[in-house]
Amino acid sequence: MLTSPLRTGGALVSSDPEAGDVTVDLLTETYRDHYGSLLKLAALLLDDLASCEDVVQEAFIRVHSARSRVRDPEKILAYLRQTVVNLSRSTLRRRLIGMRLAPKPMPDMASAEEGAYDLLEKDALIQALRGIQRRQREVLVLRYFSDLTEAQVADLLGISIGSVKAYGSRGIEALRVRMEAFR
Amino acid sequence: MSAPDKDDGLDEVGAALRERLHQAVSGLEPGPGTLDYLRRAVPARRRRRHAALAATAVSVFAVSAGATLAARGSFDGRASQANGTNVGNLMTTATNDAPGGGSGRGPATSGGQNMDPGGSGATQLPSSSASASGSAKPPQPASSPLATPSGSQLIGACQNSSVTSVVATQTSVTGGVTYETFAGTARTACTLAGMPGLNVAAAGGVSSVNIPIYKADPTVAPLLSTAPGGQTLTLLPGDRFEFQIAWVPQGCTSTPPPTSPPSSVPPTSGTPTVSATSSGPTPSGPTSSPTGHPTPSGTPSSSAPAPVTYSVAYSVYGTDLTQSASFTASCGAAVYVTNYFEDQGQRRQGQLPTAPASGH
Numbered sequence: 001m002l003t004s005p006l007r008t009g010g011a012l013v014s015s016d017p018e019a020g021d022v023t024v025d026l027l028t029e030t031y032r033d034h035y036g037s038l039l040k041l042a043a044l045l046l047d048d049l050a051s052c053e054d055v056v057q058e059a060f061i062r063v064h065s066a067r068s069r070v071r072d073p074e075k076i077l078a079y080l081r082q083t084v085v086n087l088s089r090s091t092l093r094r095r096l097i098g099m100r101l102a103p104k105p106m107p108d109m110a111s112a113e114e115g116a117y118d119l120l121e122k123d124a125l126i127q128a129l130r131g132i133q134r135r136q137r138e139v140l141v142l143r144y145f146s147d148l149t150e151a152q153v154a155d156l157l158g159i160s161i162g163s164v165k166a167y168g169s170r171g172i173e174a175l176r177v178r179m180e181a182f183r
Numbered sequence: 184m185s186a187p188d189k190d191d192g193l194d195e196v197g198a199a200l201r202e203r204l205h206q207a208v209s210g211l212e213p214g215p216g217t218l219d220y221l222r223r224a225v226p227a228r229r230r231r232r233h234a235a236l237a238a239t240a241v242s243v244f245a246v247s248a249g250a251t252l253a254a255r256g257s258f259d260g261r262a263s264q265a266n267g268t269n270v271g272n273l274m275t276t277a278t279n280d281a282p283g284g285g286s287g288r289g290p291a292t293s294g295g296q297n298m299d300p301g302g303s304g305a306t307q308l309p310s311s312s313a314s315a316s317g318s319a320k321p322p323q324p325a326s327s328p329l330a331t332p333s334g335s336q337l338i339g340a341c342q343n344s345s346v347t348s349v350v351a352t353q354t355s356v357t358g359g360v361t362y363e364t365f366a367g368t369a370r371t372a373c374t375l376a377g378m379p380g381l382n383v384a385a386a387g388g389v390s391s392v393n394i395p396i397y398k399a400d401p402t403v404a405p406l407l408s409t410a411p412g413g414q415t416l417t418l419l420p421g422d423r424f425e426f427q428i429a430w431v432p433q434g435c436t437s438t439p440p441p442t443s444p445p446s447s448v449p450p451t452s453g454t455p456t457v458s459a460t461s462s463g464p465t466p467s468g469p470t471s472s473p474t475g476h477p478t479p480s481g482t483p484s485s486s487a488p489a490p491v492t493y494s495v496a497y498s499v500y501g502t503d504l505t506q507s508a509s510f511t512a513s514c515g516a517a518v519y520v521t522n523y524f525e526d527q528g529q530r531r532q533g534q535l536p537t538a539p540a541s542g543h
Contacts, residue, residue, distance in 0.1 A: 031217075031218050036213060039211055053213075060225070062228075064221075065229040065232060125207050143197075172197075175200070
């Protein structure tokens with residue numbers, strides 16, 4: 001458990017009694033606390049684990065390299081979550097363009113990462129989630145996976161609270177339809 | 184279905200969705216070595232960002248500096264093409280002795296305009312001074328700006344503030360003629376041209392209007408020759424300059440002294456030609472020299488008045504006196520002065536003034 005955070009030389013340093021009073025910097029602390037949840041968030045927004053890792057690592061690099069501009073250290077998680085959402089959108093958009101331009105693969109050609117994503121591929125919810133609209137997916141993931149309030153989701157996505165409610169209810173309905181289709 | 188029932192239904196769906204979402208990604212863990220990669224990547228990204236910022240700043244500074252230099256270069260080029268109205272002329276013609284005035288190289292418009300009033304006001308100073316006290320105050324020549332040997336910098340005319348330690352040394356007294364050498368050292372780079380500005384004042388309230396100042400005339404008083412004659416003397420910091428004057432007392436005769444400078448003195452702006460025009464008290468007529476200059480050939484009569492002490496003061500520029508030398512004369516005198524020349528000790532020692540060629 002990290003206690004008594006102190007600012008020394010621009011880096012947040014805290015002592016970890018359980019780890020033998022080891023001082024860790026802000027990057028390590030943020031990594032330990034939030035990297036896993038952000039990786040899962042990216043996995044729900046994207047459709048492959050490799051892209052999830054890239055997106056979360058890029059978000060960590062961007063936020064921590066510009067850490068001097070972060071006025072409130074408590075908001076680092078919010079910055080990281082916002083960056084992950086934005087990078088996920090960019091990745092999906094780029095992938096869609098690539099899919100349009102790239103030649104279609106042979107029918108019997110297996111994906112290189114096929115074995116690594118077996119766990120995700122077998123989950124019907126993940127499959128159904130990838131089939132709904134991007135806005136609905138973002139609202140559902142942020143609302144029910146990241147446990148953000150409607151106001152926080154609205155602020156993060158840059159939309160109104162009413163839009164969050166609308167995207168949420170329509171997303172749940174679309175998800176239900178797709179889940180029943182899988183059965 | 185009532186609203187609470189609908190909310191309960193949404194809550195149940197939400198709870199189930201929340202549980203299913205967490206369950207779906209529960210097996211995801213960060214890859215090995217991710218933290219080490221981030222620890223290396225964050226400082227590297229920061230360094231790249233700083234390097235990019237520094238490169239951008241340097242580029243912006245270089246472009247702006249280049250543009251500024253180019254603009255100034257084109258402006259100076261235009262100014263130098265305009266005859267008589269460029270920066271150097273405006274600054275060097277100014278005769279006020281403001282600190283730094285004329286020795287700097289400021290912006291053409293502001294510097295020139297600031298110095299212009301001083302220059303116009305001071306150009307009338309020598310004539311008014313001469314008419315009031317009868318002494319000559321040769322105007323400083325309006326030298327054009329000169330370039331250093333490298334040709335990269337303009338040098339203005341010397342001011343009092345740009346010259347230090349002017350020393351007046353009496354070289355010799357021969358045949359009643361007193362030779363005085365003024366030597367000075369330049370503090371900053373500046374130029375001198377023509378004859379130095381002298382101001383003759385009499386002690387005890389005696390008018391000094393009968394003390395004309397002439398250009399050096401070897402037939403009257405063989406002063407040191409200036410070489411190269413007539414050229415502008417460019418002084419660098421530490422360089423020494425000299426000029427020499429000859430004090431030629433007049434004899435107490437009844438003949439009035441000459442009231443006009445000899446025609447041989449060129450009335451150029453670079454040489455002082457102002458002389459006393461009003462008649463002095465009981466002037467003594469000098470014997471005429473071949474050039475019409477007064478010579479110290481007059482023999483004082485027995486009823487000659489008591490000697491009067493005169494002070495010949497030198498000013499590099501303006502009216503602030505820099506150095507002075509005292510002389511005596513009973514019935515007036517004349518001052519002959521050389522142009523500025525470089526301090527050459529050997530030449531001065533080898534050309535000690537001899538006796539006047541005429542009048543004795």
